[in-house]
Amino acid sequence: MDKQRRTFLKLAGATALAGLSAPVVVNLNATPAMASAAAAGHGEEKRQGMRLGLLIDMRKLYGRTDLLDKATEACHRVHNVPKIEGKKSEIKWIWKTAYANAFIDQSVNHASKTTRESEFLVLCNHCDEPPCVRVCPTKATFVEKKTGIVAMDYHRCIGCRFCMMGCPYGARSFNWMDPQPLLKSVNPDFPARMRGVVEKCNFCGERLALGKEPACVEAVKEVGAIIFGDLNDPNSEISKVLDREHTIQRNAALGTKPSVFYIV
Amino acid sequence: MYNKGTIIPGLVIFVLLVTFPIWFNAFSTASTVPKIELPPGGEKECVASATEMRAKHMVLLNEWRDDVLRSGNKTAVTVGGKEYRRGLQTACMQCHTNKDKFCDSCHTYTSVNVYCWDCHLTPDVAAAKKEKH
Numbered sequence: 001m002d003k004q005r006r007t008f009l010k011l012a013g014a015t016a017l018a019g020l021s022a023p024v025v026v027n028l029n030a031t032p033a034m035a036s037a038a039a040a041g042h043g044e045e046k047r048q049g050m051r052l053g054l055l056i057d058m059r060k061l062y063g064r065t066d067l068l069d070k071a072t073e074a075c076h077r078v079h080n081v082p083k084i085e086g087k088k089s090e091i092k093w094i095w096k097t098a099y100a101n102a103f104i105d106q107s108v109n110h111a112s113k114t115t116r117e118s119e120f121l122v123l124c125n126h127c128d129e130p131p132c133v134r135v136c137p138t139k140a141t142f143v144e145k146k147t148g149i150v151a152m153d154y155h156r157c158i159g160c161r162f163c164m165m166g167c168p169y170g171a172r173s174f175n176w177m178d179p180q181p182l183l184k185s186v187n188p189d190f191p192a193r194m195r196g197v198v199e200k201c202n203f204c205g206e207r208l209a210l211g212k213e214p215a216c217v218e219a220v221k222e223v224g225a226i227i228f229g230d231l232n233d234p235n236s237e238i239s240k241v242l243d244r245e246h247t248i249q250r251n252a253a254l255g256t257k258p259s260v261f262y263i264v
Numbered sequence: 265m266y267n268k269g270t271i272i273p274g275l276v277i278f279v280l281l282v283t284f285p286i287w288f289n290a291f292s293t294a295s296t297v298p299k300i301e302l303p304p305g306g307e308k309e310c311v312a313s314a315t316e317m318r319a320k321h322m323v324l325l326n327e328w329r330d331d332v333l334r335s336g337n338k339t340a341v342t343v344g345g346k347e348y349r350r351g352l353q354t355a356c357m358q359c360h361t362n363k364d365k366f367c368d369s370c371h372t373y374t375s376v377n378v379y380c381w382d383c384h385l386t387p388d389v390a391a392a393k394k395e396k397h
């Protein structure tokens with residue numbers, strides 16, 4: 001009788017141990033996947049291949065509001081963007097704004113006079129981790145794999161405006177009214193949009209296909225304030241300037257990995 | 265045959281009534297198959313044959329759209345030595361400059377409501393508002 005009880009207790013103990021250790025084994029197997037996800041660190045580039053980016057040298061644009069306006073005007077002209085007054089209804093692909101609005105997380109007390117008084121050129125950042133793409137329910141906005149451009153397919157946009165909520169840079173505008181009658185002049189090679197869709201900068205994908213530079217780059221060519229190129233190509237002009245100069249990005253801490261860089 | 269005088273005219277009237285839609289249409293102009301206008305510029309070649317275009321132009325437009333926009337293949341196609349920048353405004357409407365007499369004539373006839381022109385500029389709008397350089 002005694003012996004039987006002893007065998008039983010031994011068996012019970014062994015079973016309990018096996019049961020306790022089993023989930024540990026499973027957990028250990030599960031960890032590598034999580035570890036590799038964490039290894040892709042902050043600011044690391046995720047995508048391989050071409051990733052187009054823009055570098056705005058603000059030093060060449062301080063006090064040149066005319067050039068900022070010229071860039072906006074050039075962009076809006078080639079993309080048939082109407083001029084609508086009012087913060088709510090306005091459509092903007094590239095525009096000027098104060099430092100505190102452009103670089104919310106980097107505005108400080110006692111900023112320099114230039115910083116305080118200048119306006120900065122801002123546009124869609126064509127992020128490597130675009131929140132707008134993540135939230136779009138119809139995949140109307142997507143990353144163009146060949147170039148890294150965050151592009152839009154207006155045929156698919158249902159106007160839900162999730163992307164406008166998702167974008168931390170305010171780079172998206174909603175068409176509250178039919179934009180076509182509001183256009184004073186048009187570029188016959190490019191379509192307009194319709195009422196009820198969101199629109200934004202497309203890094204001039206249609207111009208790049210024709211071998212032209214983006215319209216904003218061309219507009220400020222006289223001072224060479226904007227450099228456009230492939231961030232993943234170490235020999236591109238933009239990569240070389242990025243290697244040499246200290247640049248900042250808008251709200252980099254959000255982890256969106258913007259492709260637009262600034263020298264301020 | 266009994267009542268020949270009533271039955272024969274009656275049959276004739278019956279046949280005429282039953283075939284009314286057929287012979288009425290032969291003389292009426294209420295509904296005519298639309299004649300689309302060929303390119304005013306005199307172009308004879310398109311990216312595909314006329315029969316193919318008639319049957320499948322909507323499929324082709326969708327394919328172009330997906331390839332150019334979504335896949336990012338913004339290359340032109342060359343057909344018969346002529347280069348076409350794939351797109352409604354950049355290819356089709358370059359030759360077919362009259363939307364009313366080309367697109368609309370058939371679409372209205374067949375009651376097809378396309379939404380192309382919600383965004384795309386018609387040649388009329390493009391010409392009227394074309395920027396002056």
